[in-house]
Amino acid sequence: MEEKFARRMSTVHRSFIREILKVTADPEIISFAGGLPNPELFPVASMDEASRQVFAEIGASALQYSTTEGDAGLRKIISERYAKRGLEVDPDSILVTTGSQQILDIVAKVFLDKGDKVVIERPGYLGAIQAFSIFEPEFVTISLENDGPNLEELEAAFKDGAKCFYAVPNFQNPSGVSYSLEKRQAVAELLDKYDVLFIEDDPYGELRFMGEDMPSVYSFCKKPSILCGSFSKIAAPGFRIGWVVTEEKTIYDKLVVAKQASDLHTSTVAQAIMRRYMETNDIEAHVQLIKDRYGRQRACMVEMIGKYFPEGVTITEPEGGMFLWATLPEGVSAMDLFDVAIKEKVAFVPGRPFYVDGSGENTLRLNFSNSDEKRIEEGIKRLGNSIRSFLK
Amino acid sequence: MEEKFARRMSTVHRSFIREILKVTADPEIISFAGGLPNPELFPVASMDEASRQVFAEIGASALQYSTTEGDAGLRKIISERYAKRGLEVDPDSILVTTGSQQILDIVAKVFLDKGDKVVIERPGYLGAIQAFSIFEPEFVTISLENDGPNLEELEAAFKDGAKCFYAVPNFQNPSGVSYSLEKRQAVAELLDKYDVLFIEDDPYGELRFMGEDMPSVYSFCKKPSILCGSFSKIAAPGFRIGWVVTEEKTIYDKLVVAKQASDLHTSTVAQAIMRRYMETNDIEAHVQLIKDRYGRQRACMVEMIGKYFPEGVTITEPEGGMFLWATLPEGVSAMDLFDVAIKEKVAFVPGRPFYVDGSGENTLRLNFSNSDEKRIEEGIKRLGNSIRSFLK
16 A cells, blocks of 8 residues: 555654644543643633524524635634734634645645755744654754844854745744844844744743733734734644734735645634634633633742752743743653653653754653642652653 | 745636626526526525424534534445445545535645646636635646546546546536536546546535446546535535545645645534535435425426527537536637627626636536526527627
8 A cells, every 4th residue: 555655655654742632531540641721711601602692693604515715704803813912913814724734735735845945943833844754854853042033043054945834933832932122123034034934833822921912923914924813822722723813915825725625614604603702702711711710820830840850950941822941851751751751640741852953852741821829739740750860 | 015925826717607796696587697506495494403402402502613524424325325325435534624615725735736737627627726726736637538437538538648637427517518428437437547647526426317327537547536516506505515535545635734724624513514414314315405406497498499509519418517618600709799798688608718828708607406497498599699690
């Protein structure tokens, strides 16, 4: 059979994280491995009510085929929410997608020829690495520092003929790092100078529980660029509704063609329920609830790491989002640590899959959104013990 | 901007049909252009009830991320329905997809290298042509006769090194043609003999209102093959839920990887509602309702064509599905006819987009699922007049 598969499939693998999630299904395991929002915060009753209204009021049309561009009312709501945060976006420059994962697929379809140079952060978002890999680009990775990408490396990559730069400037998955205002401006200038297409992925931007909101890199770009958003982290991921913004009409049109070929359009009924939910609920109050909870959990995790982790482990201290990133002493393998930790009934994601160059052996990702403070304390204690067993 | 796009985008265009649908939004136009199921038959009240049960009983888990493979209960239901029709399919060989359009995208990702020979029917399904085109295959088209593909052409194409054969053996879109039992067996033998991968698309198979149900070509294949199904035509398309069946584990695994890269998984909430609907309703009785209605509308359309179309126009007489196919006298352009007909307030789809070789100038597709008998009579009368204006 193998000889029948397309060449591209030899370089694309199942998500290592999703494989890990199968191991961690055991309820006794305290898992910091997933990337799941906390389901206790899902607005189940409000979604139920929104869904009843959709069936009662628009009925059959919510069950019919619909346009590739997406529900016009939903796109208007997305546009109005951007306006509140200071970004003017025409609803006609918004394309609704089947989760933000689909954006990566259609952007790759539209832009990537085999061998094109795609610049990503190191560590980088695994979903993007997977989606892009299908189109066989050459990845160029740039060190992520505590305030954003290393600018010398970035400029060198741009100079060397990069096609595009994919980045998650707010509370990045996996590292939790955010770009400083200075680096946002500097990145935008480099993008313009070298005419590199920018793809800004921002699923976590609204989940800031410390510090000040910052403008998107997108807002500083003078040349055509792409901004990705999602309802998954502020409402619920089970709808699979994301969106892509681009004010360059020629790009927008190509993305529509690529999406049409991919799945015709995003679920009409899912869009209708999400739109009604957004119209009839105070989403900003709901986002505040999420931020309060995640903020407490993040504070707890940082505190417990201070208490239970041995010397020599460093962490990022994210101001938002769902993840923090730990670096073990040189020579300690997070893969080996995983095997020990799972016996202690605690799980995390080893960092290596986030590095396309095979480095990152001594790094790991910890999710704080999906465990309460009691489990965070117990889990970090177990993990601290597991790490200690490698330092003797 | 153009120079930035991937090479593949130069050969992929917006669906001509979806462009036509914009023209036909005027309610005064009687449209046989769309491929829409009749929304009067959508089970709105039952879906509302199913949705209430989902929110009440499984709540948050219906809103969370879920597995790429799809809801296990829904896959079991799909498997049980195949069993009733005589096909044994393990639920673990079923992958839920975001509509059946997504199957075409992920199958292309998994199998098609640039230049691979893909055999399709002439005329062929436009969604497949679009999805495959992204991966730059060479299309080889085979004449579709009244009982299926021309077998000599098919064998010649297989001999010439075809990678796969994509076909819609039941009530094909656009032609309405179904394969005879003999041709099903003969096609399967040729596939086995030349070791060509078969992709059987079957969105309409359950909508047979005349004649006897026939086994799938898939069921005759001895080598690995792929069967595609969908809830769009038997329940409602707005959920975007299709599925792909393959009992070859290596293919299944690659399709899962490709789907994961495309959109992680299909909407959890849409799958949960569809599953609950299927569990708590008599779907077979509902399908019977659809068949009765479409059968009457098809009979009416054939009768009215006999009454109002001039001599020299031939049509297929489908035993199921949603479309029939008309061939105008040689030299009459269906594109030109479209312009005249639209002034008479009647619409259809000119056949040319269904031919990758640019032929089919004098052919057109007529949809009978989405108009009642009164509108069918009036629309066919108008269209007959429009055709006549070309024959003077």
